[in-house]
Amino acid sequence: MNNQDLKHLKEIFVVTAAQMRDVESRVFAAGMPIPALMEKVGRLICDRLLSMTLKGSRVGILAGPGHNGGDALVVGRELHFRGYNVWIYQPFGQLKELTNQHFHYAQSLGIPCFSQLAELPDCDFLIDGLFGFGLEREITGNIAEAINHLNLWNKPIFSIDLPSGIHTDTGAVLGTAICASHTFCLGLWKQGLLQEQAIKYAGKTELVDFDIPLADIQAVLGEVPTIKRITQSLVINTLPLPLSPILHKYKSGHLLLICGSKRYAGGAILTGLGARGSGIGMLSIAVPESIKPLLVSHLPEALIIGCPETNNGAISHLQLPGETTLNSFTVIACGPGLTTEVTPIVEQVMKSEVPLILDADALNILAQLGTITSLKNRHQPTILTPHGGEFHRLFPEIDITNRVKGVQTAASQTGAIVLLKGARTAIANEQGVTWVNSESTPALARGGSGDVLTGLMGGILGQVVNRQVNMEDVVATAVWWHSQAGILAAKERTELGVDAFTLTQYLNRVLAQIQTDEISKWVELNIR
Ligand SMILES: NC(=O)C1=CN([C@@H]2O[C@H](COP(=O)(O)OP(=O)(O)OC[C@H]3O[C@@H](n4cnc5c(N)ncnc54)[C@H](O)[C@@H]3O)[C@@H](O)[C@H]2O)[C@@H](O)CC1
Numbered sequence: 463m464n465n466q467d468l469k470h471l472k473e474i475f476v477v478t479a480a481q482m483r484d485v486e487s488r489v490f491a492a493g494m495p496i497p498a499l500m501e502k503v504g505r506l507i508c509d510r511l512l513s514m515t516l517k518g519s520r521v522g523i524l525a526g527p528g529h530n531g532g533d534a535l536v537v538g539r540e541l542h543f544r545g546y547n548v549w550i551y552q553p554f555g556q557l558k559e560l561t562n563q564h565f566h567y568a569q570s571l572g573i574p575c576f577s578q579l580a581e582l583p584d585c586d587f588l589i590d591g592l593f594g595f596g597l598e599r600e601i602t603g604n605i606a607e608a609i610n611h612l613n614l615w616n617k618p619i620f621s622i623d624l625p626s627g628i629h630t631d632t633g634a635v636l637g638t639a640i641c642a643s644h645t646f647c648l649g650l651w652k653q654g655l656l657q658e659q660a661i662k663y664a665g666k667t668e669l670v671d672f673d674i675p676l677a678d679i680q681a682v683l684g685e686v687p688t689i690k691r692i693t694q695s696l697v698i699n700t701l702p703l704p705l706s707p708i709l710h711k712y713k714s715g716h717l718l719l720i721c722g723s724k725r726y727a728g729g730a731i732l733t734g735l736g737a738r739g740s741g742i743g744m745l746s747i748a749v750p751e752s753i754k755p756l757l758v759s760h761l762p763e764a765l766i767i768g769c770p771e772t773n774n775g776a777i778s779h780l781q782l783p784g785e786t787t788l789n790s791f792t793v794i795a796c797g798p799g800l801t802t803e804v805t806p807i808v809e810q811v812m813k814s815e816v817p818l819i820l821d822a823d824a825l826n827i828l829a830q831l832g833t834i835t836s837l838k839n840r841h842q843p844t845i846l847t848p849h850g851g852e853f854h855r856l857f858p859e860i861d862i863t864n865r866v867k868g869v870q871t872a873a874s875q876t877g878a879i880v881l882l883k884g885a886r887t888a889i890a891n892e893q894g895v896t897w898v899n900s901e902s903t904p905a906l907a908r909g910g911s912g913d914v915l916t917g918l919m920g921g922i923l924g925q926v927v928n929r930q931v932n933m934e935d936v937v938a939t940a941v942w943w944h945s946q947a948g949i950l951a952a953k954e955r956t957e958l959g960v961d962a963f964t965l966t967q968y969l970n971r972v973l974a975q976i977q978t979d980e981i982s983k984w985v986e987l988n989i990r
């Protein structure tokens with residue numbers, strides 16, 4: 463594996479504090495000296511800082527008692543030698559030996575050190591090395607006060623490994639926490655940084671790779687890790703590209719969307735446009751008869767199936783054309799805009815023998831039915847895509863403070879692939895294999911964005927279902943594609959300019975943006 467591929471692979475792994483300790487112990491046991499690693503890490507961070515456009519030359523180093531503090535002191539020393547005015551705030555009576563050595567050396571160089579925050583001069587930016595993955599209890603007393611005070615300074619704070627105060631695994635705030643503008647996560651992604659509660663503390667996050675051997679990572683996390691961060695390199699082989707040169711439209715999947723009502727016609731349009739963005743070969747959309755003309759005008763390429771409707775304009779029962787049955791389709795996605803009147807339809811699709819995505823109102827109906835564990839009887843995969851509220855209705859007993867654990871429990875109870883939407887969408891399968899999406903944008907927190915995701919996911923699934931792919935990878939691919947479209951749209955139009963319709967117009971642009979070398983890689987891997 464070349465260096466670039468290895469770097470990509472490392473972006474996928476996610477560790478807890480205990481796992482990181484195990485990985486490090488292996489590296490140290492193999493002979494890497496601890497001081498040498500600290501030096502290396504400190505210099506990597508320093509180089510990264512110098513490559514950024516930093517405003518001002520006055521730097522405050524916040525040094526804690528452990529090796530996180532040691533890392534910060536190395537960074538401070540290096541910035542001092544590069545002409546920055548460095549000041550150190552170090553309020554602890556006792557330091558770990560190595561950290562203590564760096565502290566004394568910094569003092570010997572004449573770098574001013576302070577134990578009281580009030581003495582620390584005004585700085586242009588701060589380096590936070592108070593606590594890393596060794597934080598084990600609530601921060602209290604003068605340290606907590608100092609952190610709260612520093613957060614009010616409104617200066618850029620660069621946190622090393624984690625914002626001090628954030629729990630490495632759960633992302634919870636232990637007492638109080640540094641509000642970083644940027645976090646340099648060291649070596650491997652810490653699980654806490656992928657939890658929603660940490661988002662507002664971590665700022666912009668990036669991984670600083672310090673060359674941990676893959677063998678040591680895999681010895682602790684397994685060859686295929688249980689928790690994966692969704693990255694471009696993880697999803698690239700699941701995208702429906704390249705198309706086979708001898709493709710026939712019926713070989714490219716036939717997706718059935720069951721969605722919409724007189725009241726929520728827009729939901730059906732957006733789901734259809736999301737599916738269109740996936741490039742699906744054949745698209746059928748079952749809607750109430752009265753909104754059929756509307757759907758035809760927006761999606762002329764789709765086969766719109768007008769169904770009999772209730773007095774309120776919801777589908778009363780499915781009326782598929784001719785000999786067609788639910789099992790004639792490659793995939794079914796059901797839910798957006800249906801209203802909660804359509805219980806028999808949800809019961810009917812659950813009996814189908816094809817992969818099934820249940821979203822929105824289909825989930826609410828499933829919650830009302832109280833038969834969620836019956837999903838285990840399905841012979842084909844089921845994908846549930848709730849947001850927080852829908853998840854709570856479906857699984858009232860499952861706590862989602864730790865969202866990773868929450869989806870894992872839900873998936874194991876139902877046998878379904880469960881996708882919990884949010885700023886850090888998490889996906890798990892029955893075996894507990896979990897994906898977390900760490901690149902997204904608040905621009906997607908907008909009505910209709912979920913409908914687009916459902917259509918897109920159905921469309922991808924329809925095209926790749928006959929390939930040797932894991933269903934869960936397809937779900938992760940849809941989430942990645944959807945959020946990248948949101949990011950791209952927000953970049954060009956601001957976060958306020960990403961309405962759900964606009965989002966659908968950016969789906970294809972995400973693919974077009976992927977580098978040419980990636981496309982040639984697909985060709986190599988996917989020629990069928
Ligand atoms: N050995 C090395 O050179 C490397 C060090 N790294 C750095 O080392 C860090 C982990 O180092 P440590 O294990 O020393 O842990 P930390 O530096 O995160 O902090 C642990 C220290 O803080 C104390 N502490 C914990 N909770 C406290 C609380 N609430 N209030 C007051 N004191 C508290 C502990 O007693 C201990 O002394 C990583 O986060 C990273 O920054 C690695 O990432 C890279 C390799």
Ligand SMILES: [K+]
Pocket residue numbers: 530590591592593594621622623624625626
């Ligand atoms: K830190």
